[in-house]
Amino acid sequence: MPKISKKGIKMPESPIRKLVPYAEKAIKRGIEVFHLNIGQPDIKTPDCALEAVKNNTIEVLSYTHSEGSEEYREKIANYYVNKNINVTAEDIIVTTGGSEALLFTLGSVTDFGDEIIIPEPFYANYNGFSIFSGIKIIPIISKIENNFELPPIEEFEKLITPKTKAILICNPGNPTGYLYSKQEIEKLAAIVKKHDIFLIADEVYREFVYDNAQHQSVLSGFGLENNAIIVDSVSKRYSMCGARIGCIVSKNKEVITTALKFAQARLSPPTFAQIASEAALETPQSYFDEVIVEYKDRRDTLINELSKIEGVKIAKPKGAFYCVAELPIDNADSFAKWLLEDFSSNNQTVMVAPAAGFYSTDGYGTNQVRIAYVLKKENLIRSVEILKEAIQKYNTL
Structure with a gap:
């Protein structure tokens, strides 16, 4: 058999x-x-997203660009600029959900046998994605007694080897709900620049922040233009889990160029879902x-x-x-x-x-x-x- x-x-x-x-x-x-x-x-789900699909007059449901439609990427870039994340459409690749964004990211920055460091507990599918990509997760424990705050940066330092290609965080966190402070992101920024590795940030819950706290994006003022990669999605932000639209965002041109090859291999993200996601960007505050x-x-x-x-x-x-x-x-x-x-x-x-x-x-x-x-x-x-x-x-x- x-x-x-x-x-x-x-x-x-x-x-x-x-x-x-x-x-x-x-x-x-x-x-x-x-x-x-x-x-x-x-x-x-915002009415504007649902109406954009219901009222569309498309007669041929054709492929879109592998990196996502230019109009949609321009609007995503404008969304980020309004969040103090200065990127352009050329820094963005639209993906089939945040899951595909992370898979393309891992495929672009790691080889078989490489390692990524992740504070745990972490989003369960990171385990699956790492096995799928042939890489090894090196966990670093964050504790419930400390509200799952970032472990001491010295502990990260101990785990970095020649096989280490990235640190991956989810901010705010799934499953913990932890929100990293500016000081914590600064510490992570310093260590990834020191060791010339990537900082991958799953920021799909960016909008959901409480108690007058501020979300700190890795692409917002930390000098990580060459090191930072954002994984994002419309699923939670607009209550559109079924749309399966996400994106990769990075100022590192080599990352975007490489991720685009993975995107081309799967042809294109879904058309109607992009239409709904583009319309969702008009959702009022x-x-x-x-x-x-x-x-x-x-x-x-x-x-x-x-x-x-x-x-x-x-x-x-x-x-x-x-x-x-x-x-x-x-x-x-x-x-x-x-x-x-x-x-x-x-x-x-x-x-x-x-x-x-x-x-x-x-x-x-x-x-x-x-x-x-x-x-x-x-x-x-x-x-x-x-x-x-x-x-x-x-x-x-």
């Missing part, structure tokens, strides 16, 4: 999606499942103002309710719409599966993402979960009530 590839065998399951079959079975049994496991916003108020309210509600459960440890998010909670249980994977297979409270249960899948170091995150606060307040309150009852019952088994 033909053999599956070694990298296919190593490819991890998504900690976010692997429990879906259990959730579907629970729903078929008549159980209401509160989905805290996935970052799918319930916020309405009032939309984001309302969204931020809503998410901050949800964050505060979730943190307040979780803090009432004895033994729960929580890191307070400064951005995005996730938090990591450490639960008084032995194993979050078993617990999350049990919640869907064997537990309900008044015919309701919750679905969480076990956090071990957001680490690459074995043994970390085994009693932690990621919770996405993308539900309305009353559903978050009910979800935590269910979680409290479930923890008590689970620990008596």
Whole structure:
């Protein structure tokens, strides 16, 4: 019988999606499942984006440019300039989601066997992307006790070898919601320039920042024109996860030229999704103002309710719409599966993402979960009530 590839065998399951079959079975049994496991916003997609597709008169759905349409890239560049990120359309390649942007980036700056350093916990798919690209993640632990702040820069220094090609951060962070300060970005900027490596920043949650804090982009005043690469996406910003449109942004011409070759190999990003994403750039600021108020309210509600459960440890998010909670249980994977297979409270249960899948170091995150606060307040309150009852019952088994 033909053999599956070694990298296919190593490819991890998504900690976010692997429990879906259990959730579907629970729903078929008549159980209401509160989905805290996935970052799918319930916020309405801007009307301007939806209308642009509905009212389009295209008669031939043809290829677009491999780097994305020039008009769209010009408008993206203007969006960044308004965020104090001085780039042009030539510094941007439109991709099929932020995932493809990261894959093209890794393909452009790493070779098989190279290494990238990532503070963990990190977005679970970074594990999969690294295996897909034939590279090795070198993790550096950030701790829930410190709210997942940047580990000491000296610890990064210890991990840099001739195989190190980049440091990768997510800012604000998924799954932690941590927002890097200006001082932290400055430290990272200094070390990547010192060692002549790249700083890749996944900035897809840029708009979601709370408590009057400011997002610090790696391409905004840190002197990283040759070293910085931004990975971005419309998915969360405009509640357009299904559009699958993202981009790579870099002032390094060699990076853009190389990434374009990968983009040409997959031909072009989807036409209608670009049309919707271009129109979404016209979304008024009032939309984001309302969204931020809503998410901050949800964050505060979730943190307040979780803090009432004895033994729960929580890191307070400064951005995005996730938090990591450490639960008084032995194993979050078993617990999350049990919640869907064997537990309900008044015919309701919750679905969480076990956090071990957001680490690459074995043994970390085994009693932690990621919770996405993308539900309305009353559903978050009910979800935590269910979680409290479930923890008590689970620990008596």
